[in-house]
Structures are given as C-alpha cells and as structure tokens.
Amino acid sequence: MGAADTSITAMGVVASLLQVAAIVIGGPLLLGLMAKVRARVEGRVGAPIHQPLLDLRKQMRKERIHAEHSSAVLIVVPFVFVSTAAVAGAIAPLVTTRPALATSADILVIVYLLLAGSVALALAGLDAGTAFGGMGSSRAMTIGALAEPALLLAVVAMSIQSGTSNVPAIVADTLNHPGWSASPQRLLSLGALIIVVVAETGRIPVDNPSTHLELTMIHEAMTLEYAGPELGLVSLGESMRLGLLLALTVNLFIPWGVAEQTGGLAIPLGLAVLIAKVAMLGVLISLFEVRSAKLRLFQVPELLAGAFVLAMLAIVAGLVTT
C-alpha cells in the first residue's frame, strides 16, 4: 500500500498541524525530561520538565539585541532554522503515515530540509565575525559533512527493503511486515542512525550542550551571539530537531501505534503512542549520556566513520537477503 494517495485531505492537514504542534511543544519538554533524568541520576532534584518552555517564554519577552557588525543573516537564520524543522515535522510520518504532502516526504527531502537549517545556523555563526562563532561553524560543518554520508546510506538501506524512498511509505510497509524491524539491515542502520542523530543534535559524546567552556563548544558556539527572542527561536529549533529526529528514528524501527488512518481516534491514539515512545528513547539516551564522557574532538570522525561502516553493512545485508 504505502502513501500512494496524492490528494491533500482536510484530516491530513489537521494531522500535519498536530505533528508540528507536537514537536514545538514536545521538543522542549523532551529536553526538559532528559535534563531531569540526568539531574536525578546525579543526585539532584533538577528543574521541572517544562523548564525549557518557561525559558522560551522568558526569551521571547526580552528586547531584541543584535551583535555589532552583524548583517541580516543573523536575523533571518532563526526563522529558517525553525521553519525547516517545522516543514520536516509536518510531512514526516510522526503521528500518522498520512499527513498532508506525504508523497513529498522523500527521505532526501527530510534530510536536506534539516541540512538547510544546519547550514543556515553555520552562516549565522560566521556572521558576527567572532572567533568562537567561526570556530563553532567550522566544527559543526566538519561533523555535518561526515555525518551526512552515514545518514544517507542508512536510509538507502531501509529503502532497499521497501522499494521506496518515501518515508511514510517505509513506515507503513514496516507496519505490514513486522519482521523487517528485526532484520539485519534495519538493526545495522538503526545503529548508524542513532550515532548520526546524536552528532546532529549536539549531544554527548559528540558535544556537550550544557557546557560553559566556549573553546570546547561545537553547536553552542554558533549561537553565542544570539540573545532574546532570536535566541529563543534558535533554542526552539534545536529542541524541535531533537524531537523530530528521535520521533522519526523510533517510528522507522518501532512503527506500531502510528495512525494509518486519519479518522476517529486513530490520530489521538497515534499521538499518545508517539509521546510514550519518544519519551522512552529520550530517557534511554539521557541514561547513556550520564554514564559517558565527551570524546576528544579528533575522535568524533572515527565515531562517524563507524556509523558509515554500519550503514554500509546494512546495505550489503539488504542486498544479500532480498
């Protein structure tokens, strides 16, 4: 079956809007949850789970200040960053396999929408002309360039299995072939994908989102020149991307619960299952992070090379078994 239906239904539009709302609100909550888990393991009470939302509200109310010598890039980028994540969230199969524009949701479209956001942020890092921003952009682009091939190969491995590169179709196919989730190529590409997600979202062991040490920063260094509402938007974009990537990963491998129809209770049920699955994955990642330290920057390419090899093996496994 798949998402052959090309018409845009009203329910599809509603589902898409719901998905965007889910990552706009759920992304910050996911960050809050992961921070909470870390705090508890470290023996602290920690901030409430909705703290990132409170931070966003605070930042949105502040006055707008822009770095000296910065151009329009600095102002435009937060909108690009958030809107690319929002569009990807609208078309990806998160709550349902049939959001509006599901036919456009090719894996390449989603990957490059997120990449457009990453490149925009790297430009913003360069814009104010500070040493830290340039350093962060350079590191982020290096890691991005190494992560991308691994990511593409991982999804190619999955599309070999279902014969399409349309993500909603892959998810729907997986629902119909429960055995696929345990197949070698899926497990191998899951490994590759998780490494790439960790690298792209700037989590330990690749980057440390909670550090104050500018010289060690990758992702945070690019956003040092932001303040007030723009900082709020960039932070929102970061948490949306985290939520989106985790949701997408979990749905590609454990799709059960995703609504195949858009009527009745299917959508609310799909949303509830999605929240539960992503929360569990977030907790798992957080538990792993607490127990691990950040890699030396020059070891990160080796980690990503590992992801590339896993993805390569996934393709080989896929060609052998099908």
Place this chain on the structure above:
Amino acid sequence: MISRQTFRVEQSELVARAAGLLESGHRLALVAPHDDGDVVRVVYVFTSLTADRRIELEVLCDASAPAVPSLSSLSFPASRFEREMHDLFGVVPEGHTFLRPLAVHQHWPQAWHPMRRDAGPMPPVRTDTEPFPFIEVAGSGVYEIPVGPVHAGLIEPGHFRFSVAGETIIKMTARLWYLHRGMELLFQGRSAAGGVELAERLSGDTAVGHGLAYSLAVEEACGLPVSDDVSRLRAVLLEMERLYNHVADIGALCNDIGFGLVQARALIIRETLLRLNEEITGHRLLRGAVWPGGGAVLRLPAPDELVRIEEAIEGVVDLAMSNSVVVDRFEGTATLGAEEAVDIGTLGVVARASGSRVDARAIHPFVDLGTSFETITETTGDVMARFNVRVREARISMRILRELVQNDNLGDRRRVEVGDGGSGVGIVEGWRGTIVHRVEVANGDSISRCKVADPSFFNWPALAVSLADTIVPDFPLANKSFNLSYAGNDL
C-alpha cells in the same frame, strides 16, 4: 631552629653567587625588593631542593636610579621576579633578556611605581596606549582566538590569546594581573598579628596555606615559640585544605569532558568536607584557625568521618577511571616534559606530575609527619599525571590526618604578644604547591614589608608550554589540570 643565612653581596658579585647557588641544588624561591629610603635593598631568597636550607643574597642600590644586575639568563623565575620588581619598584634589572611589563597593564601611568615610598597618589591612567603586544603568528590558515578576561561561569579573570592552525594550538599567551589588588602594600603598617587575616585572603581557596606561611615567617622574625601540638594541628588544617581542593579538582576535571556524574558526586564530598571544616574551625574555608604564635580548633575530625569520606573519594575515582573515554581524554593531553618543568621552576602538583620531587612537606617540614607522608610523583606530565597526583595525594592526606587526629589537643586560643622583630621566611606546601612568604617586622609590631610567592606565579608559564600540539577544545581540560590561582599570582 631553621637555618637561614643572609649575605650582603656587592652588585658585581651577585650573578656569580646566584649561579653558584643555582648550580648547587638551590632554587630561587622569592625576590623581595625593599624601599629603605636612600637605598633600595633587593633580597634574593634561595632554598635548597634537598634540605631545609635557606640562603639570602642582599644587594643594595641607589634609590634615585635603582638598578641591579639581571639574573634572567640564569633562571626563568628570576626573569619574572625582575619584571615584577621593575613594574612595582622601578628597579632596573640590567641586562634583562625580555624586559616587558608583567604586573602592570598598558594604561598604567608610566614611571609610577606604587611600591616606592615616594610614589604618591596614582596619576591618571593613560588613554593613548598601544594594545598589548601579543606575538603574532603568521602563515596561511593561522587565526587568533581571544578568550577573556571575563569568562563564562565562576572563573577568575585572565585573558588568553591563542594562535591556532585548524584546531592545533601553535602559541598561547596568558595575560594576567587583572586581579592585582596591591596585597603586598596592604600588609605594610598592619600589626604582625593582624596580617594573617590578609594572608588568608590572598587566594580564597588557600586560606591555611597562605595564613600558615605568613605565620611561620612572623614567628621566625619575632622569635615566637610554637608548641608541637599546635604544629600538628596546623598540619591537620593544611591537609584538610588540600583534601577539599583536590576532591573538587578531581570532579572538575571530569566535568570539563562532559562527565558530569563524577563532578556531581565530587561536589557532594567537597560539601561534606566544607561542613566538616566549619565544625572544626568555625569557617568553611578554614579561616581564623592559624595565627602567628598559635592555632586552635573547635574539634578534630573523627576517624570514622575520615573513613567515610575516603571511601566516597575512592568511589568517585573508580567511577572516573572505569570510563575509557575519560582515560583517553586525560592521557597524552597537555604534556609538560620533566626538563621543561624544572627549567620553568614549576612547583607543587604540576611539578610532581612531571617527575620533580619538590614538596615543602619533605624539604621544609614545620612538623614531623612520620611515615604516613611520602612525596608523590608521576612521570608522564600529562593531564592524567596531574589527575593521579591529586588522587594519590588525597590518599596520603587521609593517612596523615588519621595519624594526626589521634592527638586530641585542640590548641590554645590565647593570642601571644608579638614583639619587635627582624625578618623571617615561611615556607609551606599548600595544596597547589610551595608557598613562600618573607616578612620584615618593624619596631612596634608592625609589618614593614611582606613579599608573597604563590606557586601559581611559577606555574603559569608552564601551562603555555604544555599546550604545544594540544588542540583548542582540550585547552579547558589542560587549564583545569593545572588549576592555577589568578588571585595568588596577581596579588
């Protein structure tokens, strides 16, 4: 009694005498200029690296145009003491190899030397100054990263200038003295007994180290007797200070590589120690428990308290060392070679991590620590070595404490009268390294001069040297592994 000899030498003899001392196993511990009115008297304190021997060379020069021969080609620490002396006293070290301002910044009024008696009020700061002449590294792809002096987090002020190719540090220059408070001038005119309060605040995390070095110096200057019981109490306090600081460093090193779990647990132990400090002395940072001629505590740490803390420390160390990423990040990072460590004149944890056996507890003991104490050294000189020195020293501190708390004397709260005095030198192995104070007490119980040498003054240049071939994102880790004091350096 402490063996200290002072020799008045002619200017022409100074270089030869200093060279002789440096060659015969002495290090330059401190250079203290004194404005005596018509003459400026410069005192060079040399200490033996093997025995408790202190030798002072005293040189006089005319106060109207003060100049002394430079020792900068013999000793790197001498070159830095001379630059400081040039800034603050206007004494010219003739033949100095690199006579640039050290303590004063560019906007400082020219030819105004605050430590001179006739300095008068400070003239207005200059606005027409050149920026600090950082050495520029040229070449394609080389860029500069300026960091500080204001940093994120609770860090003292200092400016670092990195010249970087890709991610590799080619050169790092540290610009310090943003925290210069004129501490040595503040000592002058204080009562010898009251000066200890100032000494405890030279560097907030080294209250006992500096307070004790000052007290020892005043005791020598004024001939104050101190009982063995009080000396043992002082050793307890010194080790308690070492312990809470080393534990904090063990956690902070792991935090800098994103392993916050160790930091969280280390901070719990540090807090336990600080609360214990408060019960022992009434102050979390151990202030007010040591003074010239005495020292007292409210109670001593109980052996079972120490055992619980030691077990917690071992747990934290095990957690850190069981993580292969931690080991990978620590090993081979920011290596300071054994020869470099000696040439630069490093002290304390930094020196011992590079194999130098410099520990004032062994060389200049103020109390017999018996068999529980031994000097810890490592050989690799990297972050791992400095981490290991701290871990092993924490264990030694525990051993010393368990031994010392068996004596249940709580000291004597009575303050002794400090009479007239001469000069005295106090040497203490603080948790960072060897602290030296040299005081002169004028008639009527008042300090006429107090010169302080914090180990950070010796160790800061070593940080820059260790960064060769280190990558930029490893700098915070390297810096934390040195953990030098800005306040103690800048005074």
